[in-house]
Amino acid sequence: MAQKPRSISATAPRLGKALKRSFFDRSVHEVAPDLIGATFLVGGAGGIITEVEAYHHTDPAAHSYRGPTPRNQVMFGPPGFSYVYRSYGIHWCVNFVCEEAGSASAVLIRAIEPTHGLAAMRRRRGLEDERALSSGPGKLCEALGITIAHSELPLDRAPIALHARTEAPEIITGVRIGITKAVDLPWRYGLKGSKFLSKRF
């Protein structure tokens, strides 16, 4: 009989108040660090956001940089919606659209600390290791069951739920991961000391 893995999360964190859609009607550079520590749930499974990256529409690494296309059109719409795309033909990645309608900026959600729906997350990932469940943009989408069907959805309506953090976290910044353009911009944000990051800062 396999030994049950020891849980890393010491306590079940309480949820903050629900984030309103207007939370995203600000600069992507304000929204991105404010998302660290928030709780992101899809269908009741998810956890605390530990790592994000900002993609501004003037940034060559942003999908919206070259203008609207069928894939990225939701980025050119109102803020507070999801943008899901396929990465490397295999993985899904989820973004939150920010700023005024048409500005086409978004925050890539890169990692979460699992706190809710652990059994479902483990089942979808085919993994027991809590640290590996959602410590990467593709991993967390698989763990939460996010696919293209979850794109262009409002972030304040089921099946998505967002709760504001209850305490101000210490935030670390760094350069973004896995991109080939604008590689030096320090637009990656992380929860200091978290064991649930995709890579060290």
Place this chain on the structure above:
DNA sequence: CTATGGATGCGCT
């Protein structure tokens, strides 16, 4: 621990 390469869908040139 770090480094490397394969799998894979699809948007865009």
Place this chain on the structure above:
DNA sequence: GCGCATCCATAGA
């Protein structure tokens, strides 16, 4: 055709 906002298994230090 080319090139990715990735993950994982494997090899080597």
